[in-house]
Amino acid sequence: MNTYKNQPVVGLFITCLADLYRPEVGFATIQLLEDAGCKVEVPSQQTCCGQPAFNTGDFKQSAAIARQTIEAFDGYQYVVAPSGSCISMLHHYPELFDEKDPWKKRAEDLKARAFEITSFLVDVLQHSLSPSTFNSSITYHDSCSGLRELGIKDQPRQLLTQVEGVEIKEMQESETCCGFGGTFCVKYPDISNRMVGNKTHNIVDAGATTLLGGDLGCLLNMAGKLQREGHDVDVRHVVEVLAGMTDQPALGETKSTVKAG
Amino acid sequence: MNITSPDFKENARIALKDVGLQKALGNVKTGFPHKRATAMERLPEFDQLRDEARDLKNHIIEHLDLYLEAFEAKVLENGGHVHWCRTSEEAQKTILKICQEKNAKTVTKGKSMVTEEINLNEYLEANGVTPVETDLGEYILQLRGEHPSHIIAPAIHLNLEDVSETFHSHHHKPKSMDPAVLMQEAREELRNKFVAADVGITGANFLVAETGSSIIVTNEGNGDLTQILPKTHIVVTSIEKVVPTLEDMTLFLRLLARSATGQEFTVYNTLSTGPRQEGDQDGPEDYHVVLVDNGRSEMIASELREMLRCIRCAACMNHCPVYGAVGGHSYGWVYPGPMGSVLTPQMIGIEKGALLPNASTFCGKCESVCPVRIPLPKLMRYWRRNEFEKHLTPKTSRWGLGIWGFFAKRPALYRQLSKLSNATLRALSRKQARISKLPLARGWTEHRDMPAPSGKTFMQLWADKQQGQNKPQSEHYS
Ligand code: SF4
Numbered sequence: 001m002n003t004y005k006n007q008p009v010v011g012l013f014i015t016c017l018a019d020l021y022r023p024e025v026g027f028a029t030i031q032l033l034e035d036a037g038c039k040v041e042v043p044s045q046q047t048c049c050g051q052p053a054f055n056t057g058d059f060k061q062s063a064a065i066a067r068q069t070i071e072a073f074d075g076y077q078y079v080v081a082p083s084g085s086c087i088s089m090l091h092h093y094p095e096l097f098d099e100k101d102p103w104k105k106r107a108e109d110l111k112a113r114a115f116e117i118t119s120f121l122v123d124v125l126q127h128s129l130s131p132s133t134f135n136s137s138i139t140y141h142d143s144c145s146g147l148r149e150l151g152i153k154d155q156p157r158q159l160l161t162q163v164e165g166v167e168i169k170e171m172q173e174s175e176t177c178c179g180f181g182g183t184f185c186v187k188y189p190d191i192s193n194r195m196v197g198n199k200t201h202n203i204v205d206a207g208a209t210t211l212l213g214g215d216l217g218c219l220l221n222m223a224g225k226l227q228r229e230g231h232d233v234d235v236r237h238v239v240e241v242l243a244g245m246t247d248q249p250a251l252g253e254t255k256s257t258v259k260a261g
Numbered sequence: 262m263n264i265t266s267p268d269f270k271e272n273a274r275i276a277l278k279d280v281g282l283q284k285a286l287g288n289v290k291t292g293f294p295h296k297r298a299t300a301m302e303r304l305p306e307f308d309q310l311r312d313e314a315r316d317l318k319n320h321i322i323e324h325l326d327l328y329l330e331a332f333e334a335k336v337l338e339n340g341g342h343v344h345w346c347r348t349s350e351e352a353q354k355t356i357l358k359i360c361q362e363k364n365a366k367t368v369t370k371g372k373s374m375v376t377e378e379i380n381l382n383e384y385l386e387a388n389g390v391t392p393v394e395t396d397l398g399e400y401i402l403q404l405r406g407e408h409p410s411h412i413i414a415p416a417i418h419l420n421l422e423d424v425s426e427t428f429h430s431h432h433h434k435p436k437s438m439d440p441a442v443l444m445q446e447a448r449e450e451l452r453n454k455f456v457a458a459d460v461g462i463t464g465a466n467f468l469v470a471e472t473g474s475s476i477i478v479t480n481e482g483n484g485d486l487t488q489i490l491p492k493t494h495i496v497v498t499s500i501e502k503v504v505p506t507l508e509d510m511t512l513f514l515r516l517l518a519r520s521a522t523g524q525e526f527t528v529y530n531t532l533s534t535g536p537r538q539e540g541d542q543d544g545p546e547d548y549h550v551v552l553v554d555n556g557r558s559e560m561i562a563s564e565l566r567e568m569l570r571c572i573r574c575a576a577c578m579n580h581c582p583v584y585g586a587v588g589g590h591s592y593g594w595v596y597p598g599p600m601g602s603v604l605t606p607q608m609i610g611i612e613k614g615a616l617l618p619n620a621s622t623f624c625g626k627c628e629s630v631c632p633v634r635i636p637l638p639k640l641m642r643y644w645r646r647n648e649f650e651k652h653l654t655p656k657t658s659r660w661g662l663g664i665w666g667f668f669a670k671r672p673a674l675y676r677q678l679s680k681l682s683n684a685t686l687r688a689l690s691r692k693q694a695r696i697s698k699l700p701l702a703r704g705w706t707e708h709r710d711m712p713a714p715s716g717k718t719f720m721q722l723w724a725d726k727q728q729g730q731n732k733p734q735s736e737h738y739s
Contacts, residue, residue, distance in 0.1 A: 014719050020679050020686075021712065023719035042723055047675040053662060055623060056654065057645030061666045068670060148625035177582050181622025183658075186704035188620055190274050193708035194586040195622075224709035227695060235712075252695040252712030 011076035028243035045072035084146020132244030171206035266593030293579035296523025335473025339535025341548035365459035371484035372396035373464025410589030577627035599627035618644035
């Protein structure tokens with residue numbers, strides 16, 4: 001595998017939502033990876049992981065996008081994304097190719113190299129964070145794909161305990177789906193609304209200042225609902241806090257309330 | 262039974278506003294999952310048993326013909342009869358014929374989802390035979406003219422007030438809100454019916470090839486009376502229920518009770534092995550097993566094969582946030598929840614059932630609790646693929662996906678599209694950092710705000726940064 005001056009070389013899979021909504025998530029991820037001694041690049045041939053096509057049942061289109069992603073990340077020792085959902089999709093790529101298809105092997109190979117950021121830092125690099133401070137109580141939503149397909153539960157919490165000033169207040173049912181589900185939230189808006197309403201109820205009950213999670217889709221959904229309901233809970237991607245990059249306002253806010261130390 | 266699966270969205274909308282239903286559903290959410298979790302904790306090898314059960318089921322499905330024939334041979338040897346029915350209609354006719362041969366006026370029935378699947382009650386009634394449901398939940402539903410909304414707790418959508426009201430209007434007794442009194446009332450009503458019935462019909466949780474037995478598990482004991490008292494006992498069940506030996510059966514019983522109700526063992530586990538034998542004190546004179554296929558053997562050869570492992574424990578629906586929000590009737594046919602979203606399109610056709618496998622966020626909770634590890638999200642995705650390939654996916658979705666795919670396969674253009682979307686969203690937010698009305702995403706903004714992008718796209722900023730550092734971005738290292 002390729003290394004650069006003995007550094008692990010990581011290709012950042014930025015994900016559509018971080019690219020479109022929250023560039024800070026990308027920069028925070030890069031900073032965490034660089035602090036951990038990685039050389040980070042952003043392959044320009046990447047687009048979406050293909051999940052919308054896959055979950056709509058358009059396997060042909062998914063396979064075309066999978067091939068493109070596989071090529072874009074060829075040669076990187078690791079592929080890391082700030083999303084459990086998109087990395088889970090990369091892990092589904094082998095299902096898109098027949099046994100005899102040479103792409104199958106390449107898909108398996110990509111799968112073995114693809115990690116969500118908190119799991120990469122903890123499980124692969126076993127890295128301790130650089131000192132940072134975030135004076136806030138937080139509550140953590142376990143996004144479904146990361147939790148159930150990649151086993152991400154303790155990793156973000158383990159990292160958060162290394163941040164000075166963070167107090168974790170767990171919510172009830174942190175493992176229950178927030179109702180986002182990609183296109184589900186617009187195809188079944190009433191059901192999705194009920195699910196996110198249950199979620200915000202539990203978030204508010206937890207009494208934390210900030211809600212954190214590892215997937216922007218879920219975070220946008222919960223932030224939008226909290227704001228519509230008039231609750232004063234900041235919503236951020238966990239990497240912002242881990243990288244000490246909390247100067248910018250939380251999702252959907254105009255100014256920052258809790259500052260990094 | 263009237264199929265309303267094509268109206269799933271409308272059903273769900275109504276269900277979400279139904280105060281009584283929502284109250285009743287609250288009990289599902291807190292009750293079953295908690296009980297299951299406690300039972301699991303007390304059995305450290307639970308997950309290992311799940312693996313064993315999955316492997317054993319796979320083995321059975323692989324050799325289904327063999328085990329079914331072995332089962333049949335044993336039933337015949339014990340003096341019973343076996344009827345193979347390819348379709349619901351065949352099963353209906355077979356059962357009616359047995360009833361008519363016995364001149365049956367009324368039949369008592371234990372709880373059975375397969376008889377729901379073949380719409381047996383309506384058929385018998387239309388042909389002059391009166392079915393009487395003896396499971397308390399089913400009995401309540403029969404009085405109300407409703408169908409089950411859950412596969413193990415059929416009347417879970419009702420509250421005590423509903424039951425009290427129903428009994429009051431049918432039993433003509435003073436209204437009571439005491440469950441014990443209501444139970445007693447039902448008992449009294451049913452007692453005479455048990456005795457009067459000419460035929461008893463039960464389902465089966467499992468069929469045992471080794472002995473030719475069928476087993477039902479209940480918490481009320483109604484099944485026992487249903488199958489012991491009448492002269493004729495008909496077991497109506499489906500072909501995937503067979504297991505090789507009694508010992509194998511116990512593996513499934515342990516998983517079933519814990520996954521379903523959190524019990525270590527269900528209260529009544531009743532085996533029937535053929536008609537009354539010489540020296541037996543009770544039991545039916547005639548014993549029939551009606552084996553229903555109804556699309557199952559087709560599933561063996563398809564990607565849905567794994568669904569045949571299902572032991573109907575209902576854990577998937579008990580833990581499903583969509584089921585928990587809309588209840589079982591919204592699904593519009595017999596089987597609700599995640600397992601129903603896989604089975605229904607197979608049995609009523611994807612044309613009518615397509616909304617069900619789409620009504621999932623793929624959160625994966627169902628798969629994580631399934632005692633036989635059925636990959637339910639994967640099987641729901643199978644149906645979405647099937648729907649897409651048959652061009653049944655709604656046009657707007659197809660077009661949207663087509664346009665999106667065009668860009669997603671062209672990275673440079675995709676960058677431009679992201680840039681444009683990003684700028685548009687920011688403009689629409691009018692510096693408020695969020696948008697409360699977005700015409701193209703009404704489904705979203707009807708219920709929540711849309712946070713606006715916090716700046717330019719990452720890719721733009723990254724390119725700017727790279728340029729600032731004045732070094733070209735290389736793609737590969739070696
Ligand atoms: S699919 Fe699994 S969890 Fe659902 S009813 Fe069947 S066995 Fe139980």
